[in-house]
Structures are given as structure tokens and as C-alpha cells.
Amino acid sequence: MNGMNMQAMMKQAQKIQEEMKKAQEELEDSLFDGTAGGGLVTVTLDGKKRVDAIKIEPDAVDIDDLEMLEDLLIAAFNDAYKQVEEYEEEILPEGMAGLGL
Structure with a gap:
């Protein structure tokens, strides 16, 4: 590999690193709302x-059925988590999502 190709590769690597940093900052500055029960829990x-x-909206709390509230919390969390994952896939360079860089 000659010096010119190596220099081009180094420039490309630096560009990818800058894109990753920018995308990571954008991701970290974002908030994602997951909801369940028609908005009873966010x-x-x-x-x-x-x-x-x-x-948690008051209507989501039934002292005789706390299991329902627990299920709503789990569903809302999973909804928000999925949104983060999808956004991460969208903004990070291909193959870089999920690496935690």
C-alpha cells in the first residue's frame, strides 16, 4: 500500500470518527417517550x-391490581427503549449502532 492510499484511509477513518462523535452527541441529547395503556403510563x-x-396518570393506579400498573410500566419502558434503538440505527454510521462508542 503506498503512502497516498494510507493517507486517504486515515482521512476516511477520521471522518467516520467525527461522524460517530456528532451522532453520539445528538443521541445523548435526545429524549424518547414510551407509552402504554393509551397514555396512562409514560x-x-x-x-x-x-x-x-x-x-403515571391516576387512572392507572388500582390498589387492588398493582400487577396491571407493573405491566404498563414494563410496556412503556420497552416502547421507549425500542425508540432509542431505532433512532440509534438511523443516525449512527452503518454497523456502528449498539457498539456503545
Whole structure:
């Protein structure tokens, strides 16, 4: 491999690294709302898949059926998590999503 090809490869690698950093920052600055029960429960995750907020409408709470509330929380979390994953796939360069770089 000659010096010209190596230089071009290094430039390409630097460009990809810059794109990754920009995409990662955009992802980290984003919030994703997952809902369940027609909006009775909302879980908000940040781009690092950490819980930012949980909102529970009073109608979601039935003291005699807490299992339903637990199921709604799980469903809302999973909805938000899926949104983060899909957005990550969309904005990160091909093959880089899920690497946690």
C-alpha cells in the first residue's frame, strides 16, 4: 500500500470518527417517550437508555391490581427503549449502532 492510499484511509477513518462523535452527541441529547395503556403510563429515556422520567396518570393506579400498573410500566419502558434503538440505527454510521462508542 503506498503512502497516498494510507493517507486517504486515515482521512476516511477520521471522518467516520467525527461522524460517530456528532451522532453520539445528538443521541445523548435526545429524549424518547414510551407509552402504554393509551397514555396512562409514560417512561422517558435518554439516548444512553437511562430513565429520565416516569409519569403515571391516576387512572392507572388500582390498589387492588398493582400487577396491571407493573405491566404498563414494563410496556412503556420497552416502547421507549425500542425508540432509542431505532433512532440509534438511523443516525449512527452503518454497523456502528449498539457498539456503545
